Amino acid sequence: MKRRTACHAMLLAIMASPRMTxxxxxxxxxxxxxxxxxxxxxxxxxxxxxxxxxxxxxxxxxxxxxxxxxxxxxxxxxxxxxxxxxxxxxxxxxxxxxxxxxxxxxxxxxxxxxxxxxxxxxxxxxxxxxxxxxxxxxxxxxxxxWAVEIVAKRLQVLREFVPAAKRFGVLFNPNVAGPGLERAVADWQKGLGLPIHAYAASGPGDFDGAFAAMAKDGVGGLLVFADSNTYTHRVVLNQLCLQRRMPSVWGGRDFMTGGALASYQSDxxxxxxxxxxxxxxxxxxxxxxxxxxxxxSKLELVIDAKAAKALDVVVPPALLLSADHVIE
Structure with missing residues (x-):
């Protein structure tokens, strides 16, 4: 019995040892x-x-x-x-x-x-x-x-920028988009009360075609998902937003290089x-x-007033007041 108790105690000591964590x-x-x-x-x-x-x-x-x-x-x-x-x-x-x-x-x-x-x-x-x-x-x-919830908020921000838009687009990377994207788009569409079209782009070779499809579909505002693809090619995408006169909201301040209207993202x-x-x-x-x-727990709204002027978009006063940063 003493031997059994000693072995049991040794086993407990080993299990509790830092080397076992x-x-x-x-x-x-x-x-x-x-x-x-x-x-x-x-x-x-x-x-x-x-x-x-x-x-x-x-x-x-x-x-x-x-x-x-x-x-x-x-x-x-x-x-x-x-x-x-x-x-x-x-x-x-x-x-x-x-x-x-x-x-x-x-x-x-x-x-x-x-x-x-x-x-x-x-x-x-x-x-x-x-x-x-x-x-x-x-x-x-x-x-x-807060990916799904914050996207809904970005769409609301986009609608405040372009209240007359008849439909919105979202630009996503098919390499990282989850299986729930279609359902999420349906939920965002229902909450916003506007049609939302999703456009896949896994690299620069897809960008022109995506923007051409948006123009054909009459998209009046674009939400660009935050991922490595859009970050790596953010300069090209910002330029396309300017060239196509496409108001856009993004998922991070560092994605904005002069063509994005705003970013709303976790800190x-x-x-x-x-x-x-x-x-x-x-x-x-x-x-x-x-x-x-x-x-x-921390969210940040950044507005590019220069991009808004270039796109001939009026920044709503309420958004200016709630912005954490305004790029002049």
């Missing part, structure tokens, strides 16, 4: 990995990388002392994500951080064991990243960005700073499946 790394610096589809240019370095490091620093993590981080970017090429995810996983990171839906889905396909913190994703349940917000249940947790830096808390919990032994998915 998902990623307890008290005896060495934590290894983090970061995967993103678009190029990590200056705006993303500021909004994403700097914000993540700030969040970690606030929690006592000092790069080079108690953690390291490896970055991989697909430079806007969707097809590169699976190989990059595998490359990062071979380095045996304690936590893999992903930015935006495409990278999160690549991580989901690449591992079922390494903890993943997916930042700025759409609904993680409908994407198959989690069983529920409160109890993800697998190896992935993160921060959602990216805030989300990536907050993700540091989730990373910290995992490194201290909490399973990702037990860490609830968070939702973005």
């Amino acid at each position: 998902w990623a307890q790394v008290a005896d060495r610096p934590a290894r983090l990995a970061f995967l993103v589809e678009p190029a990590l240019d200056a705006p993303l370095q500021q909004a994403v990388v700097k914000a993540l490091r700030e969040g970690l620093r606030t929690l006592g993590y000092i790069e080079g002392r108690n953690y390291s981080i490896e970055f991989r970017s697909a430079d806007g090429t969707f097809a590169r994500l699976p190989a990059l995810a595998s490359e990062l996983l071979r380095q045996q990171p304690d936590v893999l951080v992903t930015a935006w839906p495409a990278a999160a889905m690549a991580a989901k396909e690449a591992t079922r064991t390494v903890p993943v913190v997916a930042v700025s994703v759409d609904n993680p349940v409908t994407m198959g990243l989690a069983q529920s917000f409160a109890q993800p249940g697998g190896n992935i947790t993160g921060v959602g960005s 990216y830096p805030d989300m990536f700073r907050r993700s540091a808390t989730l990373i910290d919990k995992i490194l201290k032994g909490t399973k990702p499946g037990d860490i609830p998915f968070e939702q973005a």
Whole structure:
């Protein structure tokens, strides 16, 4: 009996040992990995990388002392994500951080064991990243960005800009659009009371055809989805909006290069700073499946008054008053 009790106590001690947790790394610096589809240019370095490091620093993590981080970017090429995810996983990171839906889905396909913190994703349940917000249940947790709800708000903003429009369009990337897009468009259409047409574009070769189809369909305003494709080619798309005199609302301030009327989006830096808390919990032994998915809490409305003038669009005073930033 004494021997059985001693063995039982030893088993409990082993199970409670930090080495048995998902990623307890008290005896060495934590290894983090970061995967993103678009190029990590200056705006993303500021909004994403700097914000993540700030969040970690606030929690006592000092790069080079108690953690390291490896970055991989697909430079806007969707097809590169699976190989990059595998490359990062071979380095045996304690936590893999992903930015935006495409990278999160690549991580989901690449591992079922390494903890993943997916930042700025759409609904993680409908994407198959989690069983529920409160109890993800697998190896992935993160921060959602109110995708469906915020798109409805962007459409309302667009309607305030062009109240006489008879129909709207949404430009999406078929590589990352989920199976629920058709239903979502129907819901947005019902809520707005206007027909909404969806136009697929997976790269620059599709842009002219999409805009030509919009003109043929009589689209009076465009909502451009935020993804790596539209970010990578934002300058071309902004120019097309000017050339085609197409009022547009976008999903992030850094997407605006002179042709977009406005952006309404979750605050990216805030989300990536907050993700540091989730990373910290995992490194201290909490399973990702037990860490609830968070939702973005800060939203930002940016209006480009110069673009409005170029497009001969009057900015409603109410929108000006509610804007967080106005580009003059």
